[in-house]
Amino acid sequence: MRSLPRIDPMLATPGVLPPASADAAWAYEVKQDGQRCLAYLPGDGSVLLRSRSGADITPAYPELTGLGAALGTRSAVLDGEIVALDSQGRSDFAQLQSRMGLAGSPAKAARMATKVPAHLMLFDVVFLDGRPLTRIAYSERRTVLETLGLAGPAWSTPAASVGHGQQALEMTRAAGLEGLIAKRLTSHYQPGVRSPAWIKIRNVRTQDIVVGGWLPGRGRLASLPGALLMGEPEPDGRLRYVGSVGTGWSDTERSKLAALLATLAADTCPFTEPPAVAGAHWTRPHLVGEVRFTTRTKAGRLRHPSWHRLRSDLTPDDLS
Missing domain, CATH: 3.30.470.30 (DNA ligase/mRNA capping enzyme)
Structure with a gap:
């Protein structure tokens, strides 16, 4: 059996299409x-x-x-x-x-x-x-x-x-696909690096976030999360609050999230500046999810976020 080197995947940087003047220097693949x-x-x-x-x-x-x-x-x-x-x-x-x-x-x-x-x-x-x-x-x-x-x-x-x-x-966009990955034709493969030589261009805006807490639902959903409190890791390792998300999941996903959050329960708020929300349940900031949103406010909050998926393949360190 031949020995193969362990190689970390090269990662793409979120962005927009290269300028038209440089278009011929890039290849485009469908983003899966x-x-x-x-x-x-x-x-x-x-x-x-x-x-x-x-x-x-x-x-x-x-x-x-x-x-x-x-x-x-x-x-x-x-x-x-x-x-x-x-x-x-x-x-x-x-x-x-x-x-x-x-x-x-x-x-x-x-x-x-x-x-x-x-x-x-x-x-x-x-x-x-x-x-x-x-x-x-x-x-x-x-x-x-x-x-x-x-x-x-x-x-x-x-x-x-x-x-x-x-x-x-x-x-x-017409086919209902997520978007493109643009790759510079001359680029080398940089293991483990998030490189501007690869650009991911999405048809919808998405963001990977860290869950720092949750708010209970209402009525029969009182024991389940009605909204998740979202954060983004800062360079110094602290977690900055960027808003809450309360739509986009099925009942099955909501129950799965509730079970995961129960194992991460914490007594203290993980955010640098505690959000002004009543009745919050804090969690250790280990859970990563992806949300869709329209834009950001001047304060950095995500506007109209909707839950897209749990990112079990990522840790908060991957977002730093």
């Missing part, structure tokens, strides 16, 4: 809404899947084990996104959530694979045949990736287009 994954293929037919945090998630996705045989005897480390596809072929994170967290339950993962199949969208190759590719340009890595011909029942290599960023973004 799933779980980031690096696939380690030593060339003996086996596969090791690691999440963004480095956790081994291979047992959670048994349908992806055939990728090793598809590559054959070549050794590689591939970067991609695990998604669940809806009836129109779009990534659906809500569906994928039923597949995440099952690495410790292989039998359940196998059952769920028949109900909600996972698909690995490959978009980069960072190691191949004993040679690191992190120091060669994205355009060259992309050519190498496409020559591998990796298209199978549970994995594929979606196309990337050079230039025409505005048209590509409009296409994703």
